[in-house]
Each structure stands twice: as C-alpha cells, then as structure tokens.
Amino acid sequence: MxxxxxxxxxxxxxxxxxxxxxxxxxxxxxxxxxxxxxxxxxxxxxxxxxxxxxSRAPGELLKKAGIFAPAGMIKPHGHHILFEKGIGKAQQALVTEGQAILRKVGIDPINGLENLTWAPRVRGQHTLAALEPLVTDLRAVGQAGGQYDDVVEILKRYGDIAAKRKPK
Structure with missing residues (x-):
C-alpha cells in the first residue's frame, strides 16, 4: 500500500x-x-x-522549471494567475469556479506552470478587481467549449497583466 x-x-x-x-x-x-x-x-x-x-510555493515551482524572475522586477514572487484560495467569500467563489474550468481542460490550478508567473508584490495584485475579469473570460471560453490552448491563452494574458502591475 x-x-x-x-x-x-x-x-x-x-x-x-x-x-x-x-x-x-x-x-x-x-x-x-x-x-x-x-x-x-x-x-x-x-x-x-x-x-x-x-503544493509548493509557486516561486519554487517556477525556479525548478527554469523560469526565473525578470531582472528589475519589484519584490518578485511566484504568483498564481488564478488565485490559489482567494480572500473573502466573493474571491473564494470565483476561485472555485475558475479552478473547475482549469481542471476541466487538464490544468492543475495549484501546481500547473500554465497558472504560474512571476509578478511584483504590489497593491492590487490579489484583489477582486484583478480576479473578476479573469474568471469572466475563463467562464466565457468554458461556455463556448474552449479547450486547453484557449484557457492557456487567457492565463498568459492575465499573467502578463500581473507581471506588469505597478505599485499604487
């Protein structure tokens, strides 16, 4: 056993x-x-x-895969593009919905590299305002019968947004 x-x-x-x-x-x-x-x-x-x-720290998973934080990024951290848990009930409900969509197309929402990126640790990174449009787009692609590549494209787009987020 x-x-x-x-x-x-x-x-x-x-x-x-x-x-x-x-x-x-x-x-x-x-x-x-x-x-x-x-x-x-x-x-x-x-x-x-x-x-x-x-589950490992996202930064550890990225480094193990040979993906390192960009030079000059302010306070870089390994970041779940679709959050791991969410803060408060509204975020948690969206995270649960989004993770189900990722799993449906074969993406591990916690350890899958498709859902990880380097991002600066700045205000606005882990907010409902950052999460809602991502889940809205994931929902739309899921309802349209989107596949793995479609979901990865959305994750890359929002990963780029997170990586470029500036301090407020």
Whole structure:
C-alpha cells in the first residue's frame, strides 16, 4: 500500500511527470492515471489511488522549471494567475469556479506552470478587481467549449497583466 493523499489529478500536458516520491504520473491531457512499477492505475481500474504533487510555493515551482524572475522586477514572487484560495467569500467563489474550468481542460490550478508567473508584490495584485475579469473570460471560453490552448491563452494574458502591475 502506498501512503499518498487521495484527490483528483489531471495531467497538464502529455508525457510522464516524475515526482520526488518516486511515483510517476503518466498519460495524456486530462487523464488521471498513476504508474506504479510499470502498472497503470486509473479511475476505471481496480485501484482508485490517485496522487497529487504536494503544493509548493509557486516561486519554487517556477525556479525548478527554469523560469526565473525578470531582472528589475519589484519584490518578485511566484504568483498564481488564478488565485490559489482567494480572500473573502466573493474571491473564494470565483476561485472555485475558475479552478473547475482549469481542471476541466487538464490544468492543475495549484501546481500547473500554465497558472504560474512571476509578478511584483504590489497593491492590487490579489484583489477582486484583478480576479473578476479573469474568471469572466475563463467562464466565457468554458461556455463556448474552449479547450486547453484557449484557457492557456487567457492565463498568459492575465499573467502578463500581473507581471506588469505597478505599485499604487
């Protein structure tokens, strides 16, 4: 028996991803599978074990992927483009909705590089005003049947906005 948390996991790209605990997630976009010793386990198989990479600080994940803060950025921090949790009920409701859209197209909203960027730690970065238009755009693309690439395009656009946000 492998002692790992049970939770949903969706691949954020094709291929295999090796995590530090030695287990390998393998498959295609949106496919929750776990490879243990060459055997694939999935939702429809005998085993229901799924693994989620432990959440790390976004900056740590970006650095591990070879993505470093731009020179000259004021107080850079690894930033979830669609927030990880949200502050207050209004933000939390939007975050929950947005994360469901990301998961639907195979993006891990917490550890997926598609939802991470470097951004300055300035006022206005983690506000409802910053979050609402992002979730509105994600909702629209989701309702239109948008796919992975469409969602990534929106995340990149809002990641660029966050990275260029100036102190108020």
């Amino acid at each position: 492998i002692d790992t948390p049970t939770a949903a996991f969706r691949m954020f790209g094709k291929g295999e991803y090796n995590w530090e605990n030695g287990l390998t997630l393998a498959g295609s976009i949106g496919a929750p599978v776990l490879k243990v010793g060459g055997k694939f386990l999935d939702e429809g198989g005998e085993a229901t074990l799924k693994i989620v990479a432990k």
